[in-house]
Amino acid sequence: MMTAKTTQKIAFVLLGLGTLLLVVVPILLTILYILVNGGSAMTWEFLSQPPRNGMKEGGILPAIVGTVVLILGTMLFALPLGILSAVYLVEYAKDNFFTRLIKLSVVNLSGIPSIVYGLFGLTLFVGFCRFGTSILSGALTLAIMSLPVVITATKEALESVPQAFREVSFSLGATRWQTVRYCVLPYAIPGILTGTVLSLSRAAGETAPILFTVAAFYLPRLPHSVYDQVMALPYHLYVISTQVPNMPLKLSFATGFVLIAIVFLMNIASVFLRAHYRKKKTW
Amino acid sequence: MVNAEPILKTENLQCFYGSQRVIHDLNIEVLPNEILGVIGPANSGKTTFLRALNRLNALNPSYRQSGTITFEGQDLRKIPDNLLRKKIGSIFALPQVLPISIYQNIAYGPKVHGVASKSKVDQIVEESLQKAYLWDEVKDRLDLQANRLSGGQQQRLCIARTLAVEPEVILYDEPCSGLDPISTAKVEDAMQKLKEHYTQILVTNNTKQAARVSDRTAFFLMGELVEMTDTNTLFTSPRDSRTNDYITGRFG
Ligand SMILES: Nc1ncnc2c1ncn2[C@@H]1O[C@H](COP(=O)(O)OP(=O)(O)OP(=O)(O)O)[C@@H](O)[C@H]1O
Numbered sequence A: 001m002m003t004a005k006t007t008q009k010i011a012f013v014l015l016g017l018g019t020l021l022l023v024v025v026p027i028l029l030t031i032l033y034i035l036v037n038g039g040s041a042m043t044w045e046f047l048s049q050p051p052r053n054g055m056k057e058g059g060i061l062p063a064i065v066g067t068v069v070l071i072l073g074t075m076l077f078a079l080p081l082g083i084l085s086a087v088y089l090v091e092y093a094k095d096n097f098f099t100r101l102i103k104l105s106v107v108n109l110s111g112i113p114s115i116v117y118g119l120f121g122l123t124l125f126v127g128f129c130r131f132g133t134s135i136l137s138g139a140l141t142l143a144i145m146s147l148p149v150v151i152t153a154t155k156e157a158l159e160s161v162p163q164a165f166r167e168v169s170f171s172l173g174a175t176r177w178q179t180v181r182y183c184v185l186p187y188a189i190p191g192i193l194t195g196t197v198l199s200l201s202r203a204a205g206e207t208a209p210i211l212f213t214v215a216a217f218y219l220p221r222l223p224h225s226v227y228d229q230v231m232a233l234p235y236h237l238y239v240i241s242t243q244v245p246n247m248p249l250k251l252s253f254a255t256g257f258v259l260i261a262i263v264f265l266m267n268i269a270s271v272f273l274r275a276h277y278r279k280k281k282t283w
Numbered sequence B: 001m002v003n004a005e006p007i008l009k010t011e012n013l014q015c016f017y018g019s020q021r022v023i024h025d026l027n028i029e030v031l032p033n034e035i036l037g038v039i040g041p042a043n044s045g046k047t048t049f050l051r052a053l054n055r056l057n058a059l060n061p062s063y064r065q066s067g068t069i070t071f072e073g074q075d076l077r078k079i080p081d082n083l084l085r086k087k088i089g090s091i092f093a094l095p096q097v098l099p100i101s102i103y104q105n106i107a108y109g110p111k112v113h114g115v116a117s118k119s120k121v122d123q124i125v126e127e128s129l130q131k132a133y134l135w136d137e138v139k140d141r142l143d144l145q146a147n148r149l150s151g152g153q154q155q156r157l158c159i160a161r162t163l164a165v166e167p168e169v170i171l172y173d174e175p176c177s178g179l180d181p182i183s184t185a186k187v188e189d190a191m192q193k194l195k196e197h198y199t200q201i202l203v204t205n206n207t208k209q210a211a212r213v214s215d216r217t218a219f220f221l222m223g224e225l226v227e228m229t230d231t232n233t234l235f236t237s238p239r240d241s242r243t244n245d246y247i248t249g250r251f252g
């Protein structure tokens, strides 16, 4: 006879193995596959040189720089706006028709296909605001696309801070802003980070929103100002995989690997930041 | 004490959550430096009454009230939230310490009220802990996470934290409901010694505690003040038969 405890143990082990098979193994296989096919192209030259000879030789430095710049730009616009919006919705706004409309819009915005954001950016930033096809337009478009996720994640993080913390703070005579600043935000930061990195990772890998707003087909020189166009990894990957005949396949795989590595590095950074904040604040 | 001006006074106070009226026409006067006990069965509106006094109820969007409350002769509505709550502090049923150090818990209040100098904050922390009779137990470990303390210590830490913002009135909502008898005795002890400087209102489910600690006692029932008089009279010869039923445990 098996005791209930052993049965439970076996069930957990099986569940664990199942999860491993379904989630971890495919990821590892994908990365392995990419490495096997593109590994031989991953040289220092590949990372540090602009493309040459119809992009069949040289490296992808301008695309790496472009993607990093776009991520930073997206962060610059999406984080303050998204976090402040969520703080407003959770901590300040009364529940009325107006705020319900905002909340509904946020939910719906996250369901819009990214190509629509691309067209929106083209019309608003490139055209109407006259920013042209530029880093500024691209980063703003990606930021608008990331906002719903940043807002939703921040909202959830704020809502998960116990109401008692706010009551304690108010009962000691703190103002609403002091309460938010010292008694709520510090405990919400880990959750905010998680959501933010998720949305930035998505932004880093998107092609459609940057297609009309910033991405250059071939631009070996590095950008000098926010009004410059740049190459970007996802678009470059699309270009060399479909638009250039006789392209060595390993270059596509290597480019894909670099994109994955950037996203991976962002996630690692967020893990460390979260751990740092958890250590300081626990409850 | 008999002819002292009341420090807090409610006139025709009615409280509502949505359309449900939970306090009916409450007229009560709280005298300076007294401990006013408030007893009554569950849902009789004791917590609502307390939280009306420092407007914590207002955090609930469905809450409404009518009538007037005056604090030191001034209409409560004319006092900004943060000033009012600085002067009228609260202790909650479960010790609500923030997940930061003992020191930071107490320093929080003075800091939001603009006390910047480290030495001044140090001094406030020590004085407050002493007034709450906790100093000797924690003086060597002020950097400890406050939630590592025992329940009774946490509750006295909450008292110290409230004292640190120099209130005039302290509201206690069943402050000992989660504590063992020894911790309870310590909290009650602290309350007795605080009488000299503070007005205190003690809501409690434990009638014996009200009998031990308070100078006057009010009996609430279903949102009404049935009877309020000095504690001795209320417990020995109540005027109202409902009071008698409640204190003798013959209720419901
Ligand atoms: N946040 C709230 N929303 C809606 N109704 C509430 C809320 N808080 C209290 N009430 C209602 O108000 C009435 C009085 O509640 P209150 O908490 O003031 O009673 P109490 O005397 O403190 O009870 P207890 O001894 O259980 O703490 C109850 O009927 C309760 O259901």
Ligand SMILES: [Mg+2]
Binding pocket: B046, B047, B048, B173
């Ligand atoms: Mg209560």
